Amino acid sequence: MREGGLIFYQKKLTPELKSLKKALKKKPQTYNPLDFTYTEKKIISHIEKETEKNNLNNITRTNAYLQFFHEYPEIEWTFLAHMVSRNAGWNMTDLKGSFLSRLLSLEQQRYFFSFLERSNWLIFQDAYPQLLLYKECKKREENYFHLLSHFGVSYFMDVLWNDYLQNKSNPIITVALIINEQNYIENRVVHHPEYYATLMESIEFKLQELLELNQILFPYYLKDEINVTGLPVHHFASLEERILLGKQLYYLLFDPQYFGKILDFATNQPHTGSRKDFNPQLFNHIIEESAYERFQARLENCQLIAGSKKIYSPRLKDAWQNVQQKPAEKGDWYKDWKVINYLKPVVPKDTTVDIYNEYCEGLKKLELAVLAKNAFNK
Template sequence: MSTVINIKKGGSQIFDQFKRLPTELKTIKKELQKKEQAVTDLDNLSDHEVELIKAIKEQTRKYNINNVTRTQAYMDFFKKHPDIEWAFLAHMVARNAGWNMTDLKGSLLTRLMTQEQQEYFFAFLERSNWLIFHDAFPQLLLYEESIRKKKNLFYLLPQFGVSFFMKVMWDYYYQTKDKNMISVALIINEQNYIEDRVIQNKDYQANLLESLEFKIQELLQLNQILFPFSDRKQVKLIGQSVHQFASLKDRILLGKRLYQLLFDDEFFDAIYEMALQQRHTGSRKDYWPNIFNNINEANPDQPFQESLKECQLKPGANRLYSPTLEQAWRNVEQKPAEQGDWYSDWKVIHYLRKDPSKINGAIYGEYCESLEKMELAILAKGTMSK
């Protein structure tokens, strides 16, 4: 998920401990240092190349309509190319983005945020989602065509505004088939790509990231990324909490943890099976129909009442309202992506190092507690307003 990492501020701590690069990173470093020599010859494209570029851009526009279409496009690609594991990670993270979008119109956040705040938060999520797909999906389609043609076509990546960093990484993947390396590279790229375009955007900074409501969300830990799966008896959740979202380094490290957790042999098959069986609609009913419903069961004339205790409905309580994306938000026409290449310093490759430690994905209790805290916040707000 664009400007280069500020090594002095954000990354020096994790780089200082590394004195020697492993062989594969030395190779990548050497290629990355050729950026100043890289020249894109735009005038000598064949008719086939021009048509291919046009077709990829059209396919990207076709699926970059809203969160649901993007999420499905990632899944469809992964089913055809399971070696590109990032595509399934993108699918699952996009599901979470959709749930966050519809939460803004659900039972709880509508009572804690104003209409204007809901719209700002949605715009933030939608712009980030749109930009990442706009940048990443052409890369995936060009890889698909390279496989079909049995020819490296990544020299065409500049035609889509893709970073030189990813040109180097796709070339490396085409030679080595290192699934972990290309997945982490795409994580690094996506977060750098949205850094200036969204995270450091003054409008979002002023209206969302620095707002009291956003800090309350962090305080209540209402920002978990969840991977649901079934053990045939009940739905279970694993995932990670998002902390310090404004930090580029922390977002990259979070992406790496999510990737490692998602493709853990203990969980992957069950998560994938559930994702295949339940198409994404944006409603949390997709994975928890006993807690959420896309029909509002509450009487609007009645005061708010708590529904949950330890992620179980209280006797006689209504399920929480969680609309589908279609019910919650209209499609948004996005302005063109801002130009520019975020990459300028080869030291970013230190993020490509593997972390051998096992990720603790336990999040069920934390997520349940966050829902109950939200209900208490609503009750407290109601008491204060009397």
Template sequence: MLLDWRDAHMISNPLVKKLKQNLNSHKSILKSLTANELKIVKEIEKRTTIANKNNISRTSAYLEFYLDHQEIDWAFLAHMVSRNAGWNMTDLKGTYLPFLLNEEEQEYFFLFLERCNWLIFQDAYPQLLLYAYCKKENKDYFHLLSHFGVSVFMEHNWRLYYTYKDASLLTVALIINEQHYIEERVIQNAHYKATIMESIDLKVQDWFQLNFILFPTPSRDLFGQSIQQFQLLKERIAIGKSLYSLLFHKDYFSQFLTYAKNTSHTGSRKDYWPDLFHEVNNPPSNHQFYPIIEGCSLVDLTKKIYSPVLVHAWKDIDHTPSKRGDWYKNTNILAYYRKQKKVQPSPVSDSYCQALNKMELAILTKQKFK
């Protein structure tokens, strides 16, 4: 019987208890590799490096994997969230944020978003590819995860999935893993805390509170939720679980998947709302900001919100290698498996437009007192 973490307290489930016992009993044991295992490791490293070029390549890789292995829910969740990361990156060069952030601050924000996106992919994509090898050859290769620096927490979760095929349990584990993985490497990293989380903390809060993670549909309805307290680990995990519940909701999943399959990810918000956004910029000649929208409608039908494609907004980044080390320290982590209150999904298009209107008001206010 498959578990549903949205309807039951998984913390008391036998599979979770088994995970706790495994994590308490031993760590992964590094051993010499066979010729075939070495070949697998090298191939996964190569494919990960190629696909981790930028947000566009990562987002595409997640979807390609999911379409080949639709039993792995997390891959589709990662694809949709990665789309949002790309939209956030291009927002920094779009109509609004350049009026609120100077070029140095834009660069800091981009590097922050890009580093998170890069790190999660660097850790998660080898897990996905290794699973594909296990599935293809009908053999457990999960001991190889340690060679990619993957936490022992995920090694045992993949083994549970391989045995019991519980997609929900695996997805929650991957959400927990990815947020812990970036916690020390980015959120609590001294450099990012100095440049992002503290130096321009109020601007970060304002931006994220007005920002939404959006799941579009072919009919251009937008579902999702606003981001609150992004700097808190438990809140990021809660958001991930809530988004998972929404994305795979029985009434909407097919619409989200159809959108993803039929709409290439460019990083421009025109991807989901071409009537409101455009990838070509027409800035005012006097460099003054003028309102573009009222509600969800354009003030002037000839002028849309500028949202560039990613390749025109930012150059690819050569990342420094991620810090080695296992984030998992104790089984207190299992409390994150507890259920969350179910919420009936509803479109957030109007709320998202209200956020854009608030952004315009902030710019006009700043411009008035400049």
């Protein structure tokens, strides 16, 4: 049964969820910053500086997530955030790559980048203070999560982090962070008038969905070669679908079949934003073709046609400059305790689909779209 965009399950709540329901129904406590201790003020200042330092661009964010995971592997969301953020970087540089740069105007490229960058920036500036507060709790052996409200973090996460300190449920805190991040960007980006009208409803965005270009890819080493697993992204405008996808990606990423191999890739392959990072056979971060060359087909069965130039996939630093973001819109997305129904486990999605082949088919469709555009413009 659905109501107000949420799924309300008929099944009874587990004892743990009943406890969370009780806590979420309480009124949030308010704290006067003037009453903060010297140590608390020092912690706040440190976290603000570290968040600003690491929130410069997609590369710094992605690296910060991985570094935190290496330090605190129990916070599994940080590895998921790292891998999804890698994908965001690839999507950003695609806009300046061989195909989309020929299909989208400069203004359209900037719109898409702004959408991706704002989402990436917002999630980090909300999540990273939470992670650093957890780090302080561990280091000082004291609970500092009452400081979450100072950083504008939802009361939902206040309750969930305090629950985590007691119960140490890694799946619960991971899914809670997924729920939080997707609700956090729901009205700030996805349905924000500045983006929704120009992106979500645009022909270009629909074109990307139709061509099946939206996949989250998790590269990993298989023997001496890089393979990929992952899932397709559908119905991005739906909050419910994004949360479900996040949960399925979490289960896939930490599947023993893949986890160690994906972590090995992430640890040993620096994130540059170029798809060359995981497929140097198809992509290069250097433009191999001349600006005067006529665009020609180069892909066949996921491979380059003999003698063809590689697909240009720039590094992020060569594609986009750092953006000075305006402050995040204020307000707590949390309104109803029934959101905890999203914490219930889902059946992991079948991962037997050849996601890389699906991605290659999308690339081929893009190539055909460029060829068709060139023919039309003759």
